[in-house]
Amino acid sequence: MLIVKDISKNFGEFKAINHLSFEVKVGDVMGFLGPNGAGKTTSMRVITGYLRSDGGTVLINNKDIEQDPIFTKSMIGYLPEGVPLYLDFSPYLYLDYVCQVRNIKNSSNAIKKVISDLQLEEVKDVPIETLSKGFKRRVGIAQALIHNPKLLILDEPTDGLDPLQKFEVRKLIKNLSKTKAIIISTHILDEVPEVCNKCLIINNGEKVFEGTPTQLKRKLGKSLDEKFRKLVS
Amino acid sequence: MLALIKRELKLYFITPVAYIFTAIFILTSMSLTFYFGSFFSSGVADLTVFFSFIPWVYIFFISAVTMKSWSEEKRLGTIELLMTLPIPLWKIVLSKFFATWAFVTFSIILTFPIWITVNYLGNPDNLVIIGQYLGVILMAGAYVSLGIFFSSLTNNQIIAFILSILVSFLFTISGFPLMVNFITGVLPIEIVELISSFSFLTHFSSIQTGFFSIKGLMFFLSFIALWNYLTIVKFLNRE
Numbered sequence: 105m106l107i108v109k110d111i112s113k114n115f116g117e118f119k120a121i122n123h124l125s126f127e128v129k130v131g132d133v134m135g136f137l138g139p140n141g142a143g144k145t146t147s148m149r150v151i152t153g154y155l156r157s158d159g160g161t162v163l164i165n166n167k168d169i170e171q172d173p174i175f176t177k178s179m180i181g182y183l184p185e186g187v188p189l190y191l192d193f194s195p196y197l198y199l200d201y202v203c204q205v206r207n208i209k210n211s212s213n214a215i216k217k218v219i220s221d222l223q224l225e226e227v228k229d230v231p232i233e234t235l236s237k238g239f240k241r242r243v244g245i246a247q248a249l250i251h252n253p254k255l256l257i258l259d260e261p262t263d264g265l266d267p268l269q270k271f272e273v274r275k276l277i278k279n280l281s282k283t284k285a286i287i288i289s290t291h292i293l294d295e296v297p298e299v300c301n302k303c304l305i306i307n308n309g310e311k312v313f314e315g316t317p318t319q320l321k322r323k324l325g326k327s328l329d330e331k332f333r334k335l336v337s
Numbered sequence: 338m339l340a341l342i343k344r345e346l347k348l349y350f351i352t353p354v355a356y357i358f359t360a361i362f363i364l365t366s367m368s369l370t371f372y373f374g375s376f377f378s379s380g381v382a383d384l385t386v387f388f389s390f391i392p393w394v395y396i397f398f399i400s401a402v403t404m405k406s407w408s409e410e411k412r413l414g415t416i417e418l419l420m421t422l423p424i425p426l427w428k429i430v431l432s433k434f435f436a437t438w439a440f441v442t443f444s445i446i447l448t449f450p451i452w453i454t455v456n457y458l459g460n461p462d463n464l465v466i467i468g469q470y471l472g473v474i475l476m477a478g479a480y481v482s483l484g485i486f487f488s489s490l491t492n493n494q495i496i497a498f499i500l501s502i503l504v505s506f507l508f509t510i511s512g513f514p515l516m517v518n519f520i521t522g523v524l525p526i527e528i529v530e531l532i533s534s535f536s537f538l539t540h541f542s543s544i545q546t547g548f549f550s551i552k553g554l555m556f557f558l559s560f561i562a563l564w565n566y567l568t569i570v571k572f573l574n575r576e
Contacts, residue, residue, distance in 0.1 A: 153421055154420050173423075175423070182417075184414060184417040189413075190344075190348065190415060192348060192351045201340065201343075201344045205422055205424065206422070206423070
């Protein structure tokens, strides 16, 4: 589904991503880990076509994002870092707009489905500005899911949610993974074995580990937190 | 693209901002006409005085309307959602332009009571007035395209506002008689002509007669195309 080959991205002298390669298939949930400033968000921005890489290729469904940006963008559902949203809109109005720009047929059903999947019924007509952090995040996930994308890229999807909401979102991600390729960036390490079947750790823009959560455990045989610190220090 | 334009317009009208902007535009243009333009005492039944103030009102009004257009998207981060939609960049840029232009046109149309007033008081040439209205709407497009470009440069609305005022002011004033007389003494005549040929006022004066000159029409259309193109280039070159 997604093939990332040797991508690099520099901001002036600073190398944000340095020759990064990986693959995600349908059915995979890849946990994307790394300390702050490791290049997770930049990588996601390159894959979604928001930033242009300085080298390497990104293929989505075997199509190069540079050559066929409209097609590849239509395959992606994306929750950017910090959950940007139009704060004056209500969730319903916002999702309706997303349906229109994405040309979704039968939009009222699509909206109904994501609103129920993410439990947004009670706030669907309230301005997004007045919603709690948890609800805002769920609206962000809803707009990423509404067009039923094949590739889902979520930048810290559970950040700011309470334990119950976290549980619900993880359950949703697990259910979605049957038909989608999913990347989630997170800094909650316990989340990784719970939802992910793949794990990629980067530091200073370079890959330091790629494998399954079990392999990660086996590799160092310590608690996840300790392993993480060791890998990125 | 239509969905994007609709969203832009909804964003204007969902809050009181649009209504306040429109009210200020109407109040300013009217009060300038009545107090400084001696609308009644001139004793002429036309709207030339009213239209002659419009470019000066535009400098502030349109800069204020366009200042948040891109800078707010940048500040909120929603630009990331916009740019990752499966829509070509030119459509995204043009939808912002057309929506803002439509909003400004809406405000201009709401000045119609002054048109009714002159018709009540005398017998103006209404065809000329329609021509003048179309002219100021076209000219608004030029100010809008310029303001939106400056909004794309920064995530700070105030900076966008000031830059837009400054540049629109320069483009407006470069053909103003005072300015032309001043630079005629300093610069060679060819350069003076070149500068004043870029002025909104120079082209606006032909529009003010109510008859479009092809030159004026082409000037404003190319001006709009140029600033929209610059905005597209700005985003194509983002890191």
